[in-house]
Amino acid sequence: MKRSFLIAFTFLLCALSYLSCKFNPDMQTPGESYLQGEWQQDSVTMQQQLVSYSLYNLKFNCDSFFVSIKTISKANAGADSCTKGGQWTEYAKGVYDQRNDTLHVRGLFCNADYTYKDPTGCFRSGIYEERFKIVKKTDSVVQFNPTSSVIAINTRLVKRNTCTPKPL
Numbered sequence: 001m002k003r004s005f006l007i008a009f010t011f012l013l014c015a016l017s018y019l020s021c022k023f024n025p026d027m028q029t030p031g032e033s034y035l036q037g038e039w040q041q042d043s044v045t046m047q048q049q050l051v052s053y054s055l056y057n058l059k060f061n062c063d064s065f066f067v068s069i070k071t072i073s074k075a076n077a078g079a080d081s082c083t084k085g086g087q088w089t090e091y092a093k094g095v096y097d098q099r100n101d102t103l104h105v106r107g108l109f110c111n112a113d114y115t116y117k118d119p120t121g122c123f124r125s126g127i128y129e130e131r132f133k134i135v136k137k138t139d140s141v142v143q144f145n146p147t148s149s150v151i152a153i154n155t156r157l158v159k160r161n162t163c164t165p166k167p168l
Helices: 002-020
Strands: 037-040 052-061 064-073 087-099 102-110 127-138 141-146 153-160
Touching: 052 153, 064 102, 087 127
Parallel strands: none
Antiparallel strands: 037 052, 037 153, 052 064, 064 087, 087 102, 102 127, 127 141, 141 153
């Protein structure tokens, strides 16, 4: 009795694990058509009153993204060579998906040339992950509302592109 139960249980586990697994696709997925292109944030509401703020430039190509985050800070960082007089830029790349009004981006911090960032360098390294509530104002204006911040990212379309999926 115990042996047949163990065999049945093992068979069930194998079947479930087989059904729950899926292969990664050979090609990029098309992503969201309205996002395809480059989106620029020019300013932040009340930026003159803020001690520090960030400006975003987001690029979407098929299901991939690249973001540059330029931070401006009035706080005295001392002799830190990383802050370069209160301004610095960080970069990340990865993939995104959207469910309803929430955009989920997940990737890694990288250098401006898309190469992966040395973890011993300045600022953040490793995983970059964020969720945004999306408000599409017009075809060329989108508001990204980070779930980790109260400051909305109002962007305008700088350049539109069309997704041509590439092999992975």
